[in-house]
Amino acid sequence: xxQVSSIPPELVIPSGAEPLLTVEHLTMxxxxxxAIDDVSFAAGKGExxxxxxxxxxxxxxxxxxxxxxxxxxxxRLTLRARGESFLLERMDGFRIAQKAHVARTFQNIxxxxxxxxxxxxxxxxxxxxxxxxxxxxxxxxxxxxxxKKEQEATDLASYWLDKVGLTPLADINAGNLPxxxxxxxxxxxxxxxxxxxxxxxxxxxxxxxxxxxxxxxLLNYIKEEHDIGLLLIEHDMSVVMEISDxxxxxxxxxxxxxxxxxxxxxxxxxxxxxxxxxxxxxLPPEIIEDISKDYDPDSIDxxxxxx
Amino acid sequence: MxxxxxxxxxxxxxxxxxxxxxxxxVALGLTIVMLGLRTVDTTTGLGITTRxxxxxxxxxxxxxxxLLFALRREWKAGGQPVxxxxxxxxxxxxxxxxxxxxxxxxxxxxxxxxxxxxPFADRYVVDVATYVLIYVMLGWGLxxxxxxxxxxxLGYVAFYAVGAYSYALFAFxxxxxxxxxxxxxxxxxxxxxxxxxxxxxRLRGDYLAIVTLGFGEIIRVILLNWYSFTNGPDGIxxxxxxxxxxxxxxxxxxxGEQTFHQFFNLDYSTMHRLIFLYYLILILALFTNFxxxxxxxxxxxxxxxxxxxxxxxxxxLGINPTNTKLTAFALxxxxxxxxxxxxxxxxxxxSPESFTFIESAVILAIxxxxxxxxxVGVAIAAVLLIGGTELFRGLExxxxxxxxxxxVAIMVWRxxxxxxHREPTIKLHSGKAPPEEVIKAVTQGGMK
Numbered sequence: 172x173x174q175v176s177s178i179p180p181e182l183v184i185p186s187g188a189e190p191l192l193t194v195e196h197l198t199m200x201x202x203x204x205x206a207i208d209d210v211s212f213a214a215g216k217g218e219x220x221x222x223x224x225x226x227x228x229x230x231x232x233x234x235x236x237x238x239x240x241x242x243x244x245x246x247r248l249t250l251r252a253r254g255e256s257f258l259l260e261r262m263d264g265f266r267i268a269q270k271a272h273v274a275r276t277f278q279n280i281x282x283x284x285x286x287x288x289x290x291x292x293x294x295x296x297x298x299x300x301x302x303x304x305x306x307x308x309x310x311x312x313x314x315x316x317x318x319k320k321e322q323e324a325t326d327l328a329s330y331w332l333d334k335v336g337l338t339p340l341a342d343i344n345a346g347n348l349p350x351x352x353x354x355x356x357x358x359x360x361x362x363x364x365x366x367x368x369x370x371x372x373x374x375x376x377x378x379x380x381x382x383x384x385x386x387x388x389l390l391n392y393i394k395e396e397h398d399i400g401l402l403l404i405e406h407d408m409s410v411v412m413e414i415s416d417x418x419x420x421x422x423x424x425x426x427x428x429x430x431x432x433x434x435x436x437x438x439x440x441x442x443x444x445x446x447x448x449x450x451x452x453x454l455p456p457e458i459i460e461d462i463s464k465d466y467d468p469d470s471i472d473x474x475x476x477x478x
Numbered sequence: 479m480x481x482x483x484x485x486x487x488x489x490x491x492x493x494x495x496x497x498x499x500x501x502x503x504v505a506l507g508l509t510i511v512m513l514g515l516r517t518v519d520t521t522t523g524l525g526i527t528t529r530x531x532x533x534x535x536x537x538x539x540x541x542x543x544x545l546l547f548a549l550r551r552e553w554k555a556g557g558q559p560v561x562x563x564x565x566x567x568x569x570x571x572x573x574x575x576x577x578x579x580x581x582x583x584x585x586x587x588x589x590x591x592x593x594x595x596x597p598f599a600d601r602y603v604v605d606v607a608t609y610v611l612i613y614v615m616l617g618w619g620l621x622x623x624x625x626x627x628x629x630x631x632l633g634y635v636a637f638y639a640v641g642a643y644s645y646a647l648f649a650f651x652x653x654x655x656x657x658x659x660x661x662x663x664x665x666x667x668x669x670x671x672x673x674x675x676x677x678x679x680r681l682r683g684d685y686l687a688i689v690t691l692g693f694g695e696i697i698r699v700i701l702l703n704w705y706s707f708t709n710g711p712d713g714i715x716x717x718x719x720x721x722x723x724x725x726x727x728x729x730x731x732x733x734g735e736q737t738f739h740q741f742f743n744l745d746y747s748t749m750h751r752l753i754f755l756y757y758l759i760l761i762l763a764l765f766t767n768f769x770x771x772x773x774x775x776x777x778x779x780x781x782x783x784x785x786x787x788x789x790x791x792x793x794x795l796g797i798n799p800t801n802t803k804l805t806a807f808a809l810x811x812x813x814x815x816x817x818x819x820x821x822x823x824x825x826x827x828x829s830p831e832s833f834t835f836i837e838s839a840v841i842l843a844i845x846x847x848x849x850x851x852x853x854v855g856v857a858i859a860a861v862l863l864i865g866g867t868e869l870f871r872g873l874e875x876x877x878x879x880x881x882x883x884x885x886v887a888i889m890v891w892r893x894x895x896x897x898x899h900r901e902p903t904i905k906l907h908s909g910k911a912p913p914e915e916v917i918k919a920v921t922q923g924g925m926k
Contacts, residue, residue, distance in 0.1 A: 238794060269796030277794075283787035286780075287902035294784045295795045300777035307778045307805075311769075321904070329906060341906035364795055 181211040185417055185431045188215030190251065191400040192237070192368055197246035199232055199424075206232040208424040209245075214368070214417070216252075219394055219401040221415035221432075223408075225444060229424040230404045231278060234370055236260070237402070238275045239267035252367035269298050274366035276357045278373050278404075284346025288337055288356060291345050292328035293321075295363035300324055331359035335389065351382045355389070362393065369393065370402040375410045383407060387414050412436070420444065494552065498544040505540035509533045578897065583854050590760055594753045601752060606868050608756045608824065612817055613864045615763040617844040617856040619813030622770060624842065625851035626779065627806035628786025630687045633674070633694025634841050637667040637811035639833035641818025643701060646714040646828055656720035656823050660816060667815025668808040670697075675807035679800055682789070694838055701830040713829025717822050719751065720758065727751040755824050762820060766813045767853055773809075775903045782806050783851075840864075847888045849895025858896055859888075 182193060190213040199207040207229045214220040222230050235241040237248060239262060248259035250271050257271040267273045283291050293300070301307075303320030332338045335355035340348065345356060354374060361369055374390075375383045391414055394401055405411045411418065411432065418435040420428040422444040428435050435441055514533040518525050590611075594604055616638065623631045644666040645659040654662075678689050701708050708714070719727060725738045727750055738750055773779045781802045784792050789799055822828050840863065848859030862884060870880045888896060 240790070240793070265793045265796050265798050267796075268794055269798070272796075275794050277791070281788045281791040281794075283784045283791065285787055285900060286783055287905075289904060289906050290780060290783075290902055293904060294780050294792075294797070297777050297781050297784075297795060297797045301781075304777055307773065307776050311772055311776065325904065325906070332906070338906070342902055360795070 179211070181426070181429065182213040184213050184215040184218070185434070186215060186218065188218050188416075190214070191216040191218075192402070193247075193249045193251075194233075194237070195247045195249070197233070197236060197248065198244050199229070199236055199241060200244045206424050207236070207243075207421075210421065210424070210426045212419050212426060212429055214400050214402055216400055217394060217398050218416040219390060219403055219414050220417045220419065221403045221405055221411045222419050222421060223405065223411055223435075224421035227423075228421040230421055231372060232424075233421070234275065234372055234402075234404060237267075238273055238370055239264035250367065268364060272364055272367045273370065274361035274364050274368070275370040276354075276361050276372055276374060278376065280350075280353045280357055282345040282353055282357060282360070285344060287342050288332070288345050288348065289325070289328055289341040291356060291360050292331060292363045293324055295360045296324045296327065327363060328359075331362050334392070335359045351378055354378065354382075354386075358389065358393075362397075366399055368400045368402060372404045373406060374403070375405060375407040383410060386410070390414055490552075494545060494548045497548055498541050501544040502537050502541035506533070506537050509536040578854070586854065586857060587764065594756055601749065604749070604752045604756050606865065608752070608759055609868070610861055610864045611756070611759040611763050612821060612824075613841065613844060614857050614860040615759065615766050615817045615820075616814060616841045617848065617860050618763065618766040618770060618853065619810050619817065620841050620845050621848075621851065621853070621856055622773075622782075622813070623806055623810035624845050625856075626770075626774065626786065627782040627803065627810075629803065629806060630683065631690045631807075631810070632687045632835075632838055632842065633690035633692070633697075634810070634814060635833045635835070635837040636674075636694040636697035637670060637814035638818040638821070638837065639697050639701060639830070640667045640670045640811075641815030642822040642828050642833070643708060643714075643818075644815070645819035645822045646717050647708070649718050650714060656718065656819070660819050663819035664812040664815040667818065668812040671807040671809075671811025672804050674811075675804040679803055691835070691838075694833075694835060698830050698833050701833070708830075711829060711831075713827055713831075715827040717826045717828065719826065720754075720823050722754055727754055755820075759817075759820055759824075762816055766816075769813075770853065778802065778805060780903060843885060847885060847895055849892075849897040849899070851900060852895065852897040855895055855897030 182190070182195070184190060192214040194213070195211050197207055197210045198205065210229075210233065212220075222233065224230055232241065236243045236246075237259060239259065243260050246260060250257045250259055250273065252272070257267075259267055259271060259273070262270065268275075283294060286294070300317075300320060304311075304317045309317065329338065329341070332341055335352075335358065337348075337352060337356060337359070340352070345353065348356060354377075358369075358371070358374065361371075371390075375386055378386060387410060390401060390403075393399065403411070403415060415432055418428075418430065418432050419426060420435055420438070420441050422440075427440040427444055428438040430438070510533055513536060514528055514530060516527050516529060518527050590607075593599055593607055599607075616634070620631065620634050623629050623634070641663040644663040645656070648654045648659045648662060649656075674690065674693050678686055681689055702710055704710070721727070722738050725736060725741050727738045737746075738744075738754075744750070774783075781792065781797050784795075784797065785799060785802055785806075792799055792802070821832070825832075844859045844863055845856055847863065848855035848857070863881065866884060867877055867881050870877045873880060
């Protein structure tokens with residue numbers, strides 16, 4: 172317990188889980204624009220941590236810093252997993268996925284659309300296969316156990332194909348899949364790099380309620396069976412409130428709230444960010460949830476009519 | 479009868495006439511200057527004469543032609559608006575292509591192997607076939623860079639030049655033989671590929687094309703101006719011919735050596751050397767082909783294709799984009815280097831004039847017309863474009879017209895290239911594509 176007391180308050184994980192990713196004083200400036208301003212938080216092992224906030228709050232920028240697409244202006248990003256620790260802000264973009272096994276999906280799906288579904292999942296295991304093929308030299312001549320490794324890669328791919336229900340479509344082009352299936356495939360592809368942490372950028376955007384429900388089940392399955400941390404940007408509050416263990420709220424690049432879903436939902440700061448500067452403390456949380464959903468033009472919710 | 483007089487079997491004649499009139503108007507605008515006016519030399523200077531009958535002829539023939547074309551189209555549709563089931567047609571085309579690729583490939587190879595032995599194969603035919611095969615090989619080499627890795631390279635001829643000049647210069651300065659120089663030339667070209675690759679790593683699409691175009695010109699200009707080293711515009715002549723396992727293909731051998739015909743007890747014929755060169759380039763080209771087919775199934779090949787599809791997604795999966803791009807540039811350049819040193823040994827003379835931008839454009843046209851990434855398609859396109867232009871040599875200056883017409887025709891009928899069909903490099907189910915019901919059930923179903 173002594174250890175816990177030494178943790179600065181902004182890095183406390185509500186459930187007391189061991190920290191997997193620690194973000195300290197992260198600031199990202201684009202010229203004069205401060206997209207993220209001194210944000211600190213920690214995401215726990217085996218937990219789903221949701222990052223929410225109004226449009227333009229800096230959620231995707233935060234993701235891009237964690238996954239190496241941007242180099243933060245200030246701050247430290249520490250990932251502790253599998254007995255190693257990585258300082259992500261010091262690593263080259265692709266090495267974060269290669270060495271620290273940070274996987275991500277994208278807000279606008281980025282599949283290899285002219286390649287087959289299976290190939291998408293095999294490409295995700297590039298680094299392991301590259302080693303097995305002796306950096307192509309021995310692989311070209313069929314030496315060095317490349318064939319065996321490729322079979323293992325295919326097995327891992329079929330495992331995830333099975334989990335996302337795409338096994339019968341393994342050989343068609345990824346671009347020919349319907350939207351919902353593409354979202355699932357992108358998650359499966361990210362899982363094929365054997366991640367320590369999976370970062371999902373709006374995985375439920377554009378899904379119908381059934382698909383959204385299936386997604387919740389899949390994310391819970393990943394969390395429980397594979398014991399990795401999930402970091403989630405989401406606008407669909409039904410997804411956030413149902414599955415996340417820990418919620419972080421950003422507004423204009425500043426962290427305004429941090430805690431369990433229940434705590435965040437009733438936090439005055441959050442309500443102000445979503446609904447404006449009025450006195451809104453009296454509103455019951457259900458209504459706030461509904462309005463905040465409607466506030467966002469991206470999320471498609473059909474379980475409740477417009478307000 | 480039909481109450482509308484302007485309709486015949488449901489075809490709207492007025493609309494057709496209007497369409498044809500517009501086409502005729504365009505033809506008038508074009509021909510009035512190009513055909514109608516002609517400059518002639520007169521005693522006082524340059525004068526202009528007119529040729530109105532030609533203009534009238536052109537306009538009338540365009541009008542009639544367009545009308546017939548439109549009538550045929552409407553007749554076929556039976557007066558209904560034309561509906562093309564594009565997806566179905568594409569699917570059918572894909573199946574044909576797939577079959578053609580599996581049967582056509584071996585057939586092509588068999589034909590290429592037998593060609594010099596066929597009765598009609600005289601000097602000219604074998605020579606043209608050798609020339610075509612150089613372009614097949616260059617097309618296959620460029621296919622790695624453009625078709626697989628998706629890096630638009632407009633300066634590919636630079637590597638061809640590097641290969642040719644490295645053989646010529648190695649032979650000239652160090653007196654090395656073709657067989658020693660061939661791998662050296664490939665290595666040199668690959669080195670230049672990496673050299674070009676580094677500065678263009680961050681570029682994509684149009685910008686990449688512009689820089690590679692510039693690189694191609696830089697190499698040519700250096701070759702042209704470094705007189706003391708490359709002999710500049712005069713070129714390098716007397717490049718040694720390759721030997722057949724140490725046997726020279728000449729009429730008389732040097733002191734203490736044997737020639738090919740002496741060794742095999744044949745009468746001397748210049749055809750021997752031509753056929754030898756033909757088989758040499760055939761082997762080199764087939765090597766390129768098998769290498770590409772094999773490397774497509776390697777992790778690096780898949781990474782190239784993934785890079786073509788989405789570079790950002792590649793980075794998110796831990797693929798090193800720098801190394802992946804550089805290997806594509808280097809390997810593509812290496813095959814151009816091999817082809818270049820073959821070109822040098824075949825011609826026995828090279829000068830910077832052989833490596834102008836138009837060569838890059840032709841090689842790129844072969845890859846694009848053949849269907850990016852399709853090996854058989856590239857071979858067919860090379861035969862059509864290079865063999866075709868040779869065939870139309872009798873047409874003299876209209877040869878380029880035929881070349882252009884062919885390109886336009888292919889792009890109209892097959893906008894994605896002759897054989898644009900991609901087979902997955904690995905399959906989970908060995909059978910055919912799943913039936914429609916399965917696809918529907920899966921896409922509506924969801925996850926386990």
